[in-house]
Amino acid sequence: MKITLQNIGRRFNREWIFKGVDYTFENKESYAILGSNGSGKSTLLQVLNGSLAPSAGVLAYSYEDKSVEAEDAFTYLSLAAPYLELIEEFSLNEIIDFHFKFKSYKTGLNRQSVVDLLSLPGSPNKLIKYFSSGMKQRLKLALAFCSDTPMLMLDEPTSNLDSQGIDWYLSLVERYSANRLTIICSNQEHEYSFCKNRLSIADYK
Numbered sequence: 581m582k583i584t585l586q587n588i589g590r591r592f593n594r595e596w597i598f599k600g601v602d603y604t605f606e607n608k609e610s611y612a613i614l615g616s617n618g619s620g621k622s623t624l625l626q627v628l629n630g631s632l633a634p635s636a637g638v639l640a641y642s643y644e645d646k647s648v649e650a651e652d653a654f655t656y657l658s659l660a661a662p663y664l665e666l667i668e669e670f671s672l673n674e675i676i677d678f679h680f681k682f683k684s685y686k687t688g689l690n691r692q693s694v695v696d697l698l699s700l701p702g703s704p705n706k707l708i709k710y711f712s713s714g715m716k717q718r719l720k721l722a723l724a725f726c727s728d729t730p731m732l733m734l735d736e737p738t739s740n741l742d743s744q745g746i747d748w749y750l751s752l753v754e755r756y757s758a759n760r761l762t763i764i765c766s767n768q769e770h771e772y773s774f775c776k777n778r779l780s781i782a783d784y785k
């Protein structure tokens with residue numbers, strides 16, 4: 581998946597969060613979007629994934645040299661973000677089955693292997709509403725990494741994770757981020773150190 585930005589800007593009311601972004605996110609490459617709290621990383625990620633319209637400029641998607649309409653971009657995307665809610669009334673098994681009605685499993689994976697990968701305490705029939713914040717974060721990451729999409733976007737991927745959880749996240753990166761456009765919003769080096777490209781929001785103020 582390739583995303584091309586021409587003179588992209590986003591404002592809320594009269595305040596420009598970023599402007600003049602000319603940038604190309606290339607297929608199968610890894611990118612870190614960097615900046616301090618409140619600088620606009622999540623806003624840019626939402627513009628990139630089509631959930632927020634830019635206030636200025638042109639954004640174009642293409643996949644295997646064919647252009648993709650902005651309203652279809654989500655079908656190519658896996659996203660894990662703090663503002664993305666899990667359905668609390670589902671059990672672990674149910675939420676995995678529900679998620680993979682809309683996405684395909686990466687080769688060799690199925691419901692049981694996702695459950696095993698999570699290595700969470702308790703039964704797979706436990707309801708999500710009883711998960712701790714770290715367990716919920718692991719689940720969001722596992723669903724995103726294990727989906728067979730050409731685009732992976734992660735916002736603050738290790739929030740609520742302990743040091744074991746951070747190592748677990750890095751093992752997912754190693755196993756499941758190759759050969760897909762990966763974009764990470766972060767201000768913690770351990771989350772994005774593997775990214776080959778860096779984009780700083782401060783350059784677009």
Ligand SMILES: Nc1ncnc2c1ncn2[C@@H]1O[C@H](COP(=O)(O)OP(=O)(O)OP(=O)(O)O)[C@@H](O)[C@H]1O
Pocket residue numbers: 592593597615616617618619620621622623624765767
């Ligand atoms: N819907 C909205 N309406 C008005 N202002 C908004 C809205 N969403 C975000 N903002 C503002 O846009 C700015 C950038 O917010 P954003 O969440 O993108 O920053 P961030 O870099 O991701 O921050 P953090 O590191 O704290 O997650 C902030 O000043 C925020 O208050």
